[in-house]
Amino acid sequence: MPPHFARRTAELRPFLAMEVMERAFEMERAGEDVIHLEIGEPDFPAHPAAARACIRAIEAGQTHYTDSRGLAELREAIAADHGRRFEVDVDPERIIVSNGTSSAMLLVFSLLVGEGDEVVLPSPHYPCYPNFVRMSGGVPVAILADPEAGYAMDVEAVRRALTPRTRAIVVSSPANPTGAVQSEETMRGLASLGVPIISDEIYDGLLYEGAKVTSALEITDDAYVLDGFSKRYAMTGYRLGYAIVPLASVRALQVMQQNLFISANCFVQHAGVAVLRDRSDALAEMLAAYTRRRRLLIDGLRELGFVIPVEPKGAFYVFADARAFDSDSLRLAYALLDRAKVGTTPGIDFGAAGEGWLRFSYANSEAAIETALERLAAALPSLR
Ligand SMILES: Cc1ncc(COP(=O)(O)O)c(C=O)c1O
Known part of the structure; x- marks a missing residue:
């Protein structure tokens, strides 16, 4: 008999960004090199x-x-x-x-x-x-x-x-x-x-x-x-x-x-x-880096065939329509993780309106974003 849990636990959905990240961690433990664009966390040291x-x-x-x-x-x-x-x-x-x-x-x-x-x-x-x-x-x-x-x-x-x-x-x-x-x-x-x-x-x-x-x-x-x-x-x-x-x-x-x-x-x-x-402007340095990465990621994703109808005005994410590749965002995110070794967050994590989309975080270095774009370019043709 499975243990009895309160009904509220059955109604909770997994946080898919975390699920992808945890799968990526497992791959890293097995020696794979994964680029994390799924994480909503600044890569900078704390203030x-x-x-x-x-x-x-x-x-x-x-x-x-x-x-x-x-x-x-x-x-x-x-x-x-x-x-x-x-x-x-x-x-x-x-x-x-x-x-x-x-x-x-x-x-x-x-x-x-x-x-x-x-x-x-x-x-x-x-x-x-x-x-x-x-x-x-x-x-x-x-x-x-x-x-x-x-x-x-x-x-x-x-x-x-x-x-x-x-x-x-x-x-x-x-x-x-x-x-x-x-x-x-x-x-x-x-x-x-x-x-x-x-x-x-x-x-x-x-x-x-x-x-x-x-x-x-x-x-x-x-x-x-x-x-x-x-x-x-x-x-x-x-x-x-x-x-x-x-x-x-x-x-x-x-x-x-x-x-x-x-x-x-x-x-x-x-x-x-x-x-x-503290009156020093520690945010300015992060913002300058985010600004460069944002441009790099938006332009790079568009070149690969993702559709970005609205450029983000804040935070550190690009939300991209990925239906040219797969309308099932969870399947696509795991395929990209397996084949390109790039972590992304499936749009379905953000509700029904996000299905078919992927969220890419640019809380990662320009070098990592460039490599991720190259890896995606190599993997995507097989997914169309
Ligand atoms: C919109 C939004 N609100 C709240 C949080 C949670 O932040 P905290 O780390 O302070 O719990 C996040 C984390 O990603 C977020 O994206």
Whole structure:
């Protein structure tokens, strides 16, 4: 008899980017040389202030639990940082610090979504959003973010999808996997619908060609901003994130945090304070590299026959229509991994609208991207 697991586990889908990466790791253990374009993680070292502050904090014995909402100085630094990046005053009391943005996401979805509740989200979307909704007993309602419209969220389509059970609208700008940045007008339109906005702003700062993100907080207080240190500061392994939420929601989230996680790691929070107080522009160097890689990858993929209808304005992904090669994105991703030794993420990971597409990450060196393009050029003719 198989063991009995709760129904919510059966409703979770695998995170395919991770599945491809784990298969690639196995191949590497067997001696193969794989180029990772499937990973959504900066290849740069973490912000230089992070390690120093972390080590100092550990040596000074700052290794205990903290306030479940996070260290007061970190919440103040996050509020000041959000206020610098956007023209908005943030009360530090609205901030909950978490172990990575993912934990903040779990807290926020758990707060808002109950059995049978609905959450509107774009398709394609970050794979974990609908899983968090399902885990809370809710129903994800996907709205097409159409490449023909530059992946703008269609406010009228969102309005039509609203029901008395709708508990939140998810927006992510810049978005994973499309790199799309939502206009201020779209953000205003979504905020006008009278439903809380969950705004994932984790890729803010990684922007190209003059793109500018509008924070949901510039428009409405009825927003749950999800953000963290993983992307802008290349601190994925530190696991540090946060949510900025309506004041009235803080207490309930605090109680959940106390029970689920107690607090984020103390010394990692000190690293967060140091990074936010550091005035050197560590991001500029990463951005310059991402800008070159982005061009290289977009042009190279187009030459190979991938269709990229909209160039990404943010993050570090290119989302490419691969139906010229195979309409089954999972089969194609594994074929490319096996034959070209290049990891990519199957578009189906990002919802039905992503089927037939592949996501390529340029969080890898120019040399690696060039080699990957050569390997793809050699392998693709046999797949058409
Ligand atoms: C859109 C989006 N939100 C959140 C996360 C999770 O980030 P964290 O490492 O802070 O948990 C990711 C990670 O790839 C992401 O792409």
